[in-house]
Amino acid sequence: MTVASTSARTGHELVRVDGLVKSFGSTRAVRGASFGIEAGEIHALCGHNGAGKSTVVKMLSGQEDPDGGEISIGGEVVDLRSRQAAQRAGVALVDQELSVVPSLSVAENLMLGDARTGWLNRARRSRRRFRALLDSVGLTHVALDRPLSSLGIGERQLVEIARALGQDARLLILDEPTATLSDVESEYVYASVRKVAATGCAILFVSHRLGEVLALCDRVTVMRDGAVVATAAADGLTVDSLIEQMLGEAPSRLDRTRAGRSGDVVLSVTGLSVPGRVHDFSISLRAGQVYAVAGQLGSGASDVLRALAGLVPAATGVVEVDGRRVRTGRPTVASAAGIAFVSNDRKTEGLFLDKPIGWNLLATRLPTLTRLGVVSRARWSRSVAELLGVCAIEPHRARDAVGSLSGGNQQKVFVGRCLHRDDVRVLLLDDPTRGVDVGGRAAIHDLLRSAATDGLAVLFSSTELEELLDLADVVVTMHKGDVVRTHVGDTAGSVLLREITHGGHDPHDPRDPHDRGVGAPAKELLS
């Protein structure tokens, strides 16, 4: 991080959030959030997963109605009941996911959702305005007519920020704008954010990258369990003190008591790379053990699993199951080699929602149920009954569409279909409890543990400390596509969090007082 803080703070409070409360069902996502943002200030919102940051952002941008509390901008209480209302009030949001259209030109992208362009675009006046917008985020070298697809990801992110500014924003919210960007691209974003702040705009910057938060932002508000813990000037904070505030009294160590007998090496991965996503990932998995790759969005954790499942054609590296080489890039090949994969996207890449529960449970083992290509009814119903038992779903529901189950039960079916199969050696799960309630979560953890006990090697990705500490025997932390470290045995939660939010030791960062050594020898520890 070579960014220097040149604050544009004015001391004049432009945005005030007062006592915001929001519940989803019985979950209290936000319980009383209050903080203020000054004009010209870059204000960070930090917190671990589930702390309530997303919900606060959604309430500020008109995507969720608060249950209580109020938001005022420029001294006036505003009612942000829709994204349009939020835009009129001067709130602009740049979301995690890019929402620009690569096939259109830069100017056309700026025009999208721009109320002032109107039906007949008054080309000349708009163009002058668009030019000014691009200049204001530092894209002076980019012509308006260039197709967006010719720009890099970082520049596209800047176009999106420019578009948000075009809405006459008084408050600009950036929700993890750099999660998928490289360092150089991130620098562009920092520079333009500073430029924007200098115009007197209030900026709320949500990020998991704590180093960048401290270097870029003026003040930091930390949330934990739905409440604001503290708001403090960034100057007085370090990465470690920030983590301390984010975690509070969090679980502190991997629980070793459970660590089961570990068997032979089942899966060995050497030098797995996905261009732009994962760099030189190596690991050896033993039967009977649960492994985790921990990393935030853009860390490459999810890409590692997808590549091992054969879903990333561009992946390179050596993958071996039981000593036999498995060609990457073909899901049928991975599956035939004994690798079962549970995607983090249950709806579009997981279950067959309109099909019966029984069909979904057996989808991955059709060949074991047929004789000469004909399905054996006896074996079919025996297997359905067995797996319904494993998933603890009432037997009479076998013929109901799987889409009629609750999210937690759907996820159990998704995991369950990979279990009790003789041909599966490795179970990969990408964020296996995303969007699953507490009860379902415990059930899925039990399924995964028993899968390991039955002799599978289990590898999952997660961003949640509690899950990592609870479930995994070995945790590999990842940051920006690189392995930071491999943890076997006792590890403090704060160390894991530091590594996934901040990476290893950064010699260029004067704020980093620790010398941990980058990329501890993952393979030695494991094989």
Next chain:
Amino acid sequence: MNTLTVPASGATAPSRSRRRGDLATDAVVVVAVVAVLVVGLSTDRFVSYANLKAILTSASLVGIAALGLTLIMVGGAAVSLAISQTVAASGMVFLSAQSLGLVPALVLAVVCGAVVTGLQGAVVGFAAANPVVLTIAASFAITGVATGLTGGTSVSPSGTGYDVLNATPGGVPLCVFVLLALTAVVEWVLRRTGFGRSLYLGGENRRAARAAGLPVGRTTTVAWLGAGSLFAVTAAFTAAFNTAANVNLGGTLTFDAIAAVLAGGTPISGGRGSAVRTLAGAVLIAAVSDILLLRGYSTGVQIMVKGVIVLLVVVLVHLRSKGRAS
């Protein structure tokens, strides 16, 4: 940041309202069938052995091709727009190979249909090509090759074995028996084989099937191979009936087959449908056309009503699946 756990409520047991929605659409289906029957029964000469035979006969040639198309559509958001051309080409092969005898000619015709269609299926299955674009291109290619080889003239039979296909055992045309037999076969394959089940799964959600390690490409290719074989069966009967085959042998078969599959209630989105449904769709269209014919309506009206039937069924199927989803 996106792992905020919100219990997925509302997804549990909407079964009562779902059933109510199903009942409503079931009621519409019953009303429609009753209406067709009432109009039919009140139409002169509708209820007669001869007329029943006529309906089945006119349903059979379209029906056999539509069975093939059913395989393609169940396998996922795909449709072949090259059916007429494939039938014309296979028909030419069938007639010009008559000198080898009936069975070898039939085998050659089936191989022709299966290879031509299976190739397209492989491209759709393995390379995820857009089936509409691909089959339009294929239809021109097939016609081009066929025209080139025949010099644009009709192919005449090189033997007389084909006439067996024009037989009418028990007074019923052979193609009616073949339609019924093939419906049973296709239905069995779809319901009872591992191939059938993976076809339904891949058809409903291709990405999920891929991630589950199902052989999506292979399954799609096999489905299209089967479809091409069935197109060729229709081709043999059509060519035998016409005793000549040129590039226009298939006529409007492409759209007639699509109409039959859709009228049977198989959705265009894939993952659903059955051979029996397609048989019902083909018979429904044939019966309504027959009624209109008997009542003296013009061909124009008949064709228009066909369109209305397809539209109504598609809307109905859509409403029904929407009721299920909500």
